[in-house]
Amino acid sequence: MLLAGKTALVTGAANRIGAEIARTLHQNGANLIIHYRNSSAAAHALERDLNAERNESAICYQADLSDIEALDLLAQKSTQAFDSLDFLINNASCFYPTRLGEINERDWQDLIGSNFKAPLFLSQACYPSLREANGAIVNMLDIYASSPLKNYSLYCCTKAASQMLVKSLALEMAPQVRVNGIAPGAILWPETSDANAVEKQQALLRKIPLNRTGSTESITQTVMFLLGHDYITGEVIRVDGGRLLHSA
Numbered sequence: 001m002l003l004a005g006k007t008a009l010v011t012g013a014a015n016r017i018g019a020e021i022a023r024t025l026h027q028n029g030a031n032l033i034i035h036y037r038n039s040s041a042a043a044h045a046l047e048r049d050l051n052a053e054r055n056e057s058a059i060c061y062q063a064d065l066s067d068i069e070a071l072d073l074l075a076q077k078s079t080q081a082f083d084s085l086d087f088l089i090n091n092a093s094c095f096y097p098t099r100l101g102e103i104n105e106r107d108w109q110d111l112i113g114s115n116f117k118a119p120l121f122l123s124q125a126c127y128p129s130l131r132e133a134n135g136a137i138v139n140m141l142d143i144y145a146s147s148p149l150k151n152y153s154l155y156c157c158t159k160a161a162s163q164m165l166v167k168s169l170a171l172e173m174a175p176q177v178r179v180n181g182i183a184p185g186a187i188l189w190p191e192t193s194d195a196n197a198v199e200k201q202q203a204l205l206r207k208i209p210l211n212r213t214g215s216t217e218s219i220t221q222t223v224m225f226l227l228g229h230d231y232i233t234g235e236v237i238r239v240d241g242g243r244l245l246h247s248a
């Protein structure tokens with residue numbers, strides 16, 4: 001129980017990678033704040049599961065992370081829930097293409113809001129509690145933060161900004177709070193209605209030296225490593241099967 005007595009806030013924790021991170025931190029003893037936006041049923045189901053394993057060890061909070069006031073409230077409620085806050089995992093994200101010529105302000109708000117604005121303002125709002133706890137932040141980034149994906153320019157820029165945020169906050173929050181990032185490659189395919197999705201996925205797999213997608217476990221192991229390591233800060237770990245070893 002490496003994280004016994006610790007409390008973690010995971011954003012976008014109702015489904016997919018966020019839910020697996022939440023489960024792993026909880027299995028390792030942490031109390032959990034499960035943040036969600038629209039996925040109320042899944043978030044509450046996860047809360048029930050975790051509380052069935054350990055009574056009063058998990059709670060859900062809803063918030064649209066594009067709303068700055070909601071971020072302050074989320075930080076405040078998360079600290080009060082279990083009397084401290086040790087870890088913040090900035091996982092929530094929007095991901096969709098924005099083709100040049102069609103990019104509009106709504107895309108800007110959605111993509112910047114979830115991938116950059118929220119990690120910045122939520123980290124700032126949580127900082128006093130994290131500092132008191134000598135805690136840590138992990139930002140979920142993307143390999144496309146450092147190498148662009150065609151037709152996703154806005155998304156790539158938001159993740160690049162969030163990657164710089166890791167380094168900037170690591171400097172400003174030291175020595176009490178460590179700040180690191182994880183840049184996944186292909187872990188879980190996005191939910192899409194694209195009829196050519198399988199074909200595109202096969203093409204992408206051919207560019208991955210390890211020739212397969214990663215598992216959610218490959219991400220949760222990395223989160224645990226970063227939270228447990230007391231001398232790494234400002235670092236971004238790629239979990240991509242070697243994908244970025246190819247230039248394109």
Ligand SMILES: NC(=O)c1ccc[n+]([C@@H]2O[C@H](COP(=O)([O-])OP(=O)(O)OC[C@H]3O[C@@H](n4cnc5c(N)ncnc54)[C@H](OP(=O)(O)O)[C@@H]3O)[C@@H](O)[C@H]2O)c1
Pocket residue numbers: 011012013014015016017018035036037038039040063064065066090091092093094095113114140141142143183184185186187188189190
């Ligand atoms: N999946 C991959 O293979 C992959 C690859 C590279 C990077 N990543 C990164 O890893 C992280 C997890 O990936 P994922 O695929 O599991 O994520 P995801 O399913 O695309 O999104 C996670 C959650 O983010 C929440 N969210 C989005 N916009 C929000 C907003 N404005 N306010 C509050 N919540 C918001 C949504 O919550 P609700 O459902 O509650 O609305 C959503 O369920 C992301 O940061 C992603 O960029 C993933």
